[in-house]
Amino acid sequence: xxxxxxxxxxxxxxxxxxxxxxxxxxxxxxxxAATGVALWEFAGIALPGRQKLAFAALGPAGLAVQMAIVxxxxxxxxxxxxxxxxxxxLFGLFVVDETEEGATAATRMVMGxxxxxxxxxxxxxxRHLNDxxxxxxxxxxxxxxxxxxxxxxxxxxxxRKLFPRISPKKTWExxxxxxxxxxxxxxxxxxxxxxxxxxxxxxxxxxxGDVAGVVGDLVESLIKRAxxxxxxxxxxxxxxxxxxxxxxxxxxxxxxxxxxxxTGLG
Numbered sequence: 001x002x003x004x005x006x007x008x009x010x011x012x013x014x015x016x017x018x019x020x021x022x023x024x025x026x027x028x029x030x031x032x033a034a035t036g037v038a039l040w041e042f043a044g045i046a047l048p049g050r051q052k053l054a055f056a057a058l059g060p061a062g063l064a065v066q067m068a069i070v071x072x073x074x075x076x077x078x079x080x081x082x083x084x085x086x087x088x089x090l091f092g093l094f095v096v097d098e099t100e101e102g103a104t105a106a107t108r109m110v111m112g113x114x115x116x117x118x119x120x121x122x123x124x125x126x127r128h129l130n131d132x133x134x135x136x137x138x139x140x141x142x143x144x145x146x147x148x149x150x151x152x153x154x155x156x157x158x159x160r161k162l163f164p165r166i167s168p169k170k171t172w173e174x175x176x177x178x179x180x181x182x183x184x185x186x187x188x189x190x191x192x193x194x195x196x197x198x199x200x201x202x203x204x205x206x207x208x209g210d211v212a213g214v215v216g217d218l219v220e221s222l223i224k225r226a227x228x229x230x231x232x233x234x235x236x237x238x239x240x241x242x243x244x245x246x247x248x249x250x251x252x253x254x255x256x257x258x259x260x261x262x263t264g265l266g
Contacts, residue, residue, distance in 0.1 A: 046108035129266035142209030143248035146178040153177020216251030
């Protein structure tokens with residue numbers, strides 16, 4: 001626990017000032033760096049035992065997709081995604097010499113492009129909204145406050161399993177505790193930073209964001225169970241890999257962007 005806390009607070013001390021005090025490029029570069037590490041971890045899931053080989057294809061492909069989304073012209077996104085997808089499929093076909101392993105690796109690598117590079121790019125897009133710093137904070141709050149609330153509520157009251165086939169420790173009581181924590185956090189955001197946000201939006205975005213965070217966590221658990229690994233990596237002492245820390249954020253960032261854009265809050 002001590003190692004986990006030290007690693008967590010050290011990381012936050014470095015990242016938070018860049019996220020909230022720096023220009024949008026700081027968020028974009030941090031997202032790009034985290035994406036690179038997450039793609040490295042996912043390469044080990046895509047092709048167990050030959051992580052470096054898989055990353056040689058997945059890393060450039062995934063980063064190219066994200067750079068096209070964040071910094072490229074709109075017309076460049078689809079061609080870049082198509083070329084990157086073809087590259088991953090050809091890798092499974094010609095580079096991996098065992099048929100079933102090659103098919104599995106190619107499929108997982110294409111999934112990695114969408115799951116990591118595309119979804120995580122939304123955090124950069126959130127930063128460019130009006131009051132973008134606030135909405136970046138909201139994206140993170142939806143993910144991590146929900147997880148924290150669920151942990152403590154689950155420890156104190158958890159009895160009924162939420163999804164035992166995928167995540168045996170998650171409970172309905174924890175999920176409810178996480179939802180309460182997120183809505184409370186959104187209420188503080190309204191009072192402090194977004195006074196024009198109505199209370200209906202506080203509740204709706206809080207509940208939708210909590211659900212998105214839970215689903216994001218379950219999706220990563222599904223992927224890890226299929227690959228028979230406990231953690232995606234060991235980049236963060238006591239926390240597992242980068243992917244283990246951003247799994248919920250991969251879902252809450254797109255939700256925040258879509259909700260704020262559709263409702264006109266940003």
